[in-house]
Amino acid sequence: MTSADVPAPPAHWEADVLLRDGRTAHIRPIRADDRDLLVEFYARVSDQSKYYRFFSPMPRLSDRDIERFTHVDHRDRVAFVLTLQGRMIAVGRFDVVRPGEAEVAFLVEDRHQGRGIAQILLEHLAQAARERGISRFIADVLPDNNRMIQTFRDAGYKVASGYEDGVISLDFPIEPTETAIGVMQGREHVAEAASIHRFLNPSSVAIIGASRRQETIGQLLVRNMVTADFSGRVYVVNPHSSAVSGLPAYKSVQDIPDEVDVAIVAVPAEAVQDVVLDCAAKGVHGLVVISSGFAETGEEGRRRQRRLVGLARSYGLRLIGPNALGIINTDQSVKINGSLSSVMPPRGRAGFFCQSGALGSAILEKVSQRGLGLSTFVSAGNRADVSGNDLLQYWEGDDTTEVVMMYLESIGNPRKFSRIARRVSLRKPIVAVRSGRTTQGVPMGHAVRRIAAPQQAVDAMFRQAGVLQVDTLEDMFDVAQLLAHQPLPRGRRVGIVGNSDALGLLAADAAAGVGLVVNKQIALSAEPTAEDFEDALDSAIDDPEVDAVIAVYIPPLNVSGEDIANVLAAVGEQSDKPLVSSFLGAEGVPELLRVPDVAGSTAGRGSVPSYPAVESAVRALAKVVDYSVWLRTPDQQAPDDGEADIAAARLIVNRALSAEPNGGQIRQADLTELLAAYDITLWRSVPVASADEAVAAGAELGWDVVLKATAEHLRERPDQAHVVRGIDNPEDMVDAWNQLTELIQQPEKAGFIVQRVAPPGVPLTIRSMEDPLFGPVVSFGISGPLSELLADRSYRIPPLSQRDATSMVRELKASPMLFGYRGSEVVDVDDVERLIRRVSELQNDLPQVSGLELGLVLAGVDGANVLAASARVEPVADPRSDWFVRRMAALPGDTIPQ
Numbered sequence: 001m002t003s004a005d006v007p008a009p010p011a012h013w014e015a016d017v018l019l020r021d022g023r024t025a026h027i028r029p030i031r032a033d034d035r036d037l038l039v040e041f042y043a044r045v046s047d048q049s050k051y052y053r054f055f056s057p058m059p060r061l062s063d064r065d066i067e068r069f070t071h072v073d074h075r076d077r078v079a080f081v082l083t084l085q086g087r088m089i090a091v092g093r094f095d096v097v098r099p100g101e102a103e104v105a106f107l108v109e110d111r112h113q114g115r116g117i118a119q120i121l122l123e124h125l126a127q128a129a130r131e132r133g134i135s136r137f138i139a140d141v142l143p144d145n146n147r148m149i150q151t152f153r154d155a156g157y158k159v160a161s162g163y164e165d166g167v168i169s170l171d172f173p174i175e176p177t178e179t180a181i182g183v184m185q186g187r188e189h190v191a192e193a194a195s196i197h198r199f200l201n202p203s204s205v206a207i208i209g210a211s212r213r214q215e216t217i218g219q220l221l222v223r224n225m226v227t228a229d230f231s232g233r234v235y236v237v238n239p240h241s242s243a244v245s246g247l248p249a250y251k252s253v254q255d256i257p258d259e260v261d262v263a264i265v266a267v268p269a270e271a272v273q274d275v276v277l278d279c280a281a282k283g284v285h286g287l288v289v290i291s292s293g294f295a296e297t298g299e300e301g302r303r304r305q306r307r308l309v310g311l312a313r314s315y316g317l318r319l320i321g322p323n324a325l326g327i328i329n330t331d332q333s334v335k336i337n338g339s340l341s342s343v344m345p346p347r348g349r350a351g352f353f354c355q356s357g358a359l360g361s362a363i364l365e366k367v368s369q370r371g372l373g374l375s376t377f378v379s380a381g382n383r384a385d386v387s388g389n390d391l392l393q394y395w396e397g398d399d400t401t402e403v404v405m406m407y408l409e410s411i412g413n414p415r416k417f418s419r420i421a422r423r424v425s426l427r428k429p430i431v432a433v434r435s436g437r438t439t440q441g442v443p444m445g446h447a448v449r450r451i452a453a454p455q456q457a458v459d460a461m462f463r464q465a466g467v468l469q470v471d472t473l474e475d476m477f478d479v480a481q482l483l484a485h486q487p488l489p490r491g492r493r494v495g496i497v498g499n500s501d502a503l504g505l506l507a508a509d510a511a512a513g514v515g516l517v518v519n520k521q522i523a524l525s526a527e528p529t530a531e532d533f534e535d536a537l538d539s540a541i542d543d544p545e546v547d548a549v550i551a552v553y554i555p556p557l558n559v560s561g562e563d564i565a566n567v568l569a570a571v572g573e574q575s576d577k578p579l580v581s582s583f584l585g586a587e588g589v590p591e592l593l594r595v596p597d598v599a600g601s602t603a604g605r606g607s608v609p610s611y612p613a614v615e616s617a618v619r620a621l622a623k624v625v626d627y628s629v630w631l632r633t634p635d636q637q638a639p640d641d642g643e644a645d646i647a648a649a650r651l652i653v654n655r656a657l658s659a660e661p662n663g664g665q666i667r668q669a670d671l672t673e674l675l676a677a678y679d680i681t682l683w684r685s686v687p688v689a690s691a692d693e694a695v696a697a698g699a700e701l702g703w704d705v706v707l708k709a710t711a712e713h714l715r716e717r718p719d720q721a722h723v724v725r726g727i728d729n730p731e732d733m734v735d736a737w738n739q740l741t742e743l744i745q746q747p748e749k750a751g752f753i754v755q756r757v758a759p760p761g762v763p764l765t766i767r768s769m770e771d772p773l774f775g776p777v778v779s780f781g782i783s784g785p786l787s788e789l790l791a792d793r794s795y796r797i798p799p800l801s802q803r804d805a806t807s808m809v810r811e812l813k814a815s816p817m818l819f820g821y822r823g824s825e826v827v828d829v830d831d832v833e834r835l836i837r838r839v840s841e842l843q844n845d846l847p848q849v850s851g852l853e854l855g856l857v858l859a860g861v862d863g864a865n866v867l868a869a870s871a872r873v874e875p876v877a878d879p880r881s882d883w884f885v886r887r888m889a890a891l892p893g894d895t896i897p898q
Contacts, residue, residue: 158173184886286320516618705757708722
């Protein structure tokens with residue numbers, strides 16, 4: 001077979017990847033024209049590495065070897081290469097030795113060993129093998145090749161080994177177990193955190209495009225860097241000047257005599273690519289591209305941005321921007337202001353990520369005005385490479401960041417965001433504002449895939465991950481300042497202390513409106529003394545029935561309130577319960593309420609945040625309470641639902657796809673088998689097209705049956721009766737047939753079925769779908785037009801925990817119908833939750849199922865019965881392989897603009 005006859009490998013086998021040290025590389029299937037690259041690569045590999053690979057001295061590859069290594073069929077013989085700066089730096093391959101089993105081997109250039117390359121190759125080869133029906137890898141390794149042996153053992157698979165003829169034989173299944181996925185995600189965290197650490201903690205920075213002219217971006221960048229008192233070395237690059245702002249200017253980055261960690265780029269868009277090449281040759285770690293003129297300008301700009309990111313990654317560089325405001329780190333040991341903002345925020349506990357450069361300046365102004373303080377700040381502009389997910393990975397392990405704030409204009413990979421945010425939220429709170437929630441709008445410079453799931457699913461993803469989603473930037477600051485300076489509440493019970501009855505009443509009403517419980521209210525006189533206020537606060541805080549305290553102080557005329565402020569600050573510093581205030585109508589953390597912080601923050605732990613309106617204070621407190629409840633709610637072990645028969649389910653789905661190669665509905669018989677593989681019993685239904693067939697079906701089922709019209713246009717019409725119940729004999733069936741066919745227009749399209757009468761219960765629907773951006777999505781609701789009209793459905797992103805399934809049932813507005821509303825019987829909620837978990841599991845396992853609906857589930861006292869279901873399958877080119885391998889986001893041109 002010639003290379004022209006070999007089918008092309010799947011497109012998703014090619015990707016940019018991030019290595020352990022935070023630099024990038026490119027992985028792709030080997031090509032027939034890689035001959036020269038392979039020869040050059042092999043010549044750079046040491047004799048020892050060659051010996052470890054081939055078990056014998058092999059100084060050079062023969063023509064036959066080169067032909068064999070570069071010509072593969074991408075099925076039984078698969079090989080991947082890793083490239084950097086146009087050169088091959090590693091190669092890995094597997095060869096099928098028997099059905100379901102393949103031998104795997106790697107070779108990594110010596111100077112790139114220790115960067116996690118073998119692990120990357122193993123991940124991608126294993127995923128490709130799984131897609132080719134291979135379930136096991138074997139490998140022969142020399143005993144002293146400890147690094148390669150450790151690579152296999154550290155992969156998270158269960159490795160068995162044997163020893164024969166001086167060679168260790170390793171054998172392991174490559175099914176993506178929880179352990180293996182956890183290992184992969186741990187490595188992903190290390191790599192992405194390392195890449196951001198280099199940006200925010202550089203030893204040296206080059207400003208490219210620095211200018212002597214006032215009021216220019218280049219001049220502003222230099223001035224901001226110098227005035228921030230950056231602890232490292234600052235170099236300016238300007239080919240037309242000898243000095244800028246008293247600093248010697250270099251004609252190019254390569255002319256700088258020392259190493260450069262980060263380059264801040266402010267040159268015209270068309271010149272940025274030359275800068276990338278210059279920085280790559282210098283060995284710069286990353287670029288912060290302030291320059292505009294990219295995807296935000298239109299189609300030509302999108303192409304320019306795509307070329308920029310592709311070029312940067314091909315040389316191992318990460319990139320913030322383009323069209324970015326820049327980066328800031330307020331740490332005393334760093335103090336970098338590599339941004340266009342002249343405002344260096346005070347040192348604080350919050351990390352901030354945003355995408356809009358223009359909005360970023362306003363955000364920094366607001367932060368300073370409120371006395372909130374930041375640890376670090378990143379404005380990613382068009383978010384072409386570095387994203388909020390990268391920052392979350394960094395902040396998770398950053399001890400100086402205790403609160404994360406995010407202003408998101410788009411989410412490029414919500415599956416990954418959800419996964420990382422769930423983990424980070426367990427350690428530190430994330431407060432997020434997401435623009436475009438109603439309009440689904442995305443800024444011009446951002447390229448994202450379309451979201452098919454409804455907006456409620458996106459909101460549910462945030463709740464599921466423990467993210468505090470708020471509506472406005474003001475709300476975000478309100479919540480963040482409380483999280484940064486006060487302890488978390490233990491529950492929803494609040495006490496209110498104040499010298500204004502009117503404001504106290506407003507606070508109580510606001511608390512009731514957001515689910516807080518007012519257990520104590522102390523009304524002071526209009527002119528309380530400091531001692532009165534202190535006694536009242538102590539009383540409220542010491543009350544075991546109070547979890548948080550709201551203090552309201554409106555001073556009398558000609559009174560500064562300084563004595564009351566001292567009391568608030570002292571009590572707030574000592575209390576183990578959160579204290580919020582509406583003090584003098586001030587916003588933020590007023591100077592009078594600040595507690596000094598040894599770490600250098602202007603407002604330390606214990607400082608009392610103030611809100612201009614008590615309603616704002618209550619809303620912020622309610623958000624923090626929700627987070628605290630989420631954090632304290634144990635995720636109980638889900639009941640043992642039994643093992644699903646995944647192998648049988650996949651066979652059914654493949655059979656359905658064979659019958660419908662372009663996608664289509666699953667036949668009812670196949671659907672019954674598919675659901676049974678997940679222990680979901682679908683009640684038998686017999687389609688009928690005449691009265692005689694209906695009579696025969698009733699007799700076959702043993703009577704006590706229903707005759708039902710199932711066509712969708714009838715099921716969605718509440719004004720049309722389409723079912724007759726309790727049919728016990730042929731005469732009743734004929735009467736029912738005549739009744740329905742006379743009532744329904746075009747009865748031949750009604751889709752009549754006969755089914756056994758089910759026990760009474762509350763009608764429910766459970767749905768799942770495969771979203772192109774989210775992956776699997778599951779929803780639950782009470783059946784009926786009112787639920788659909790009012791959008792009373794709950795959503796979650798699989799995999800589901802027990803807490804997720806429990807919350808899905810209870811967060812519906814109509815959920816009381818399941819728990820004995822108006823004297824009705826309480827249904828078997830445990831079985832309802834089991835069905836939700838099972839549907840979630842099925843959708844999570846089978847991405848080819850594009851949609852599944854348990855259209856009618858009757859939940860009764862003794863269980864939930866599935867009376868109607870439908871499902872659709874679609875071919876999937878890339879079956880969520882990014883869950884099992886590390887790969888960077890696709891370049892902007894590879895995504896579908898929303």
